[in-house]
Amino acid sequence: xxxVTQSPTHLIxxxxxxxxxxCSSQSGHNTVSWYQQxxxxxxxxxxxxxxxxxNGRGNFPPRFSGLQFPNYSSELNVNALELxxxxxxxxxxxxxxxxxxxxxxxxxxxxxxx
Amino acid sequence: AQSVTQxxxxxxxxxxxxxLLRCNYSSSVPPYLxxxxxxxxxxxxxxxxxTSAATLVKGINGFEAEFKKSETSFHLTKPSAHMSDxxxxxxxxxxxxxxxxxxxxxxxxxxxP
Numbered sequence: 001x002x003x004v005t006q007s008p009t010h011l012i013x014x015x016x017x018x019x020x021x022x023c024s025s026q027s028g029h030n031t032v033s034w035y036q037q038x039x040x041x042x043x044x045x046x047x048x049x050x051x052x053x054x055n056g057r058g059n060f061p062p063r064f065s066g067l068q069f070p071n072y073s074s075e076l077n078v079n080a081l082e083l084x085x086x087x088x089x090x091x092x093x094x095x096x097x098x099x100x101x102x103x104x105x106x107x108x109x110x111x112x113x114x
Numbered sequence: 115a116q117s118v119t120q121x122x123x124x125x126x127x128x129x130x131x132x133x134l135l136r137c138n139y140s141s142s143v144p145p146y147l148x149x150x151x152x153x154x155x156x157x158x159x160x161x162x163x164x165t166s167a168a169t170l171v172k173g174i175n176g177f178e179a180e181f182k183k184s185e186t187s188f189h190l191t192k193p194s195a196h197m198s199d200x201x202x203x204x205x206x207x208x209x210x211x212x213x214x215x216x217x218x219x220x221x222x223x224x225x226x227p
Binding site: 004031033035040041042043044045048055056058090092094096101102103104105106107108 | 118146150155156157158159160163165204206208212213214215216217218219220
């Protein structure tokens with residue numbers, strides 16, 4: 001059983017650019033959530049995807065968007081990058097209807113915006 | 115709405131001493147509660163969870179937590195700290211049936227030899 005993987009591990013972008021982060025869910029999981037963890041803070045919920053549809057969104061602007069693919073992998077896209085977007089981006093997968101409500105986190109992608 | 119407050123951004127204990135990390139929650143609906151641990155440059159690992167069954171929850175690595183509704187608390191404890199317990203600990207809450215987590219700001223645990 002493979003765990004949650006994310007790519008790339010580190011990324012440096014310039015303000016105004018666009019970025020795509022990728023996540024592969026744990027085998028058998030059908031739901032993926034994305035979180036932003038700023039330095040010294042707890043993770044904040046960005047959005048969740050279930051069966052390729054957005055299934056809940058936190059307090060993030062529309063320039064944060066996502067996709068979930070039939071194999072349950074996922075992308076997080078951020079347009080018009082701002083300096084405050086610098087953070088660790090965490091992906092978590094889970095199995096809805098399992099009743100466990102456990103989310104399994106990947107190692108994260110560290111994004112630096114200069 | 116759900117939220118979590120973790121009291122103490124830094125906690126230091128001696129090796130072998132009791133670990134107590136505090137978490138208080140606010141939730142307009144019955145909550146599910148979680149403790150996660152994060153080691154440097156890594157993602158989050160689930161330590162334990164409360165999902166409305168037993169109020170005393172045992173997790174991995176000797177940690178446990180007790181759900182106290184009257185105090186809206188879910189404090190994490192371990193009887194004897196090990197050097198390997200040094201890490202950042204996050205308490206999180208979700209509404210029952212929901213699948214998104216609201217995290218506290220974390221507590222950094224330092225274990226002194």
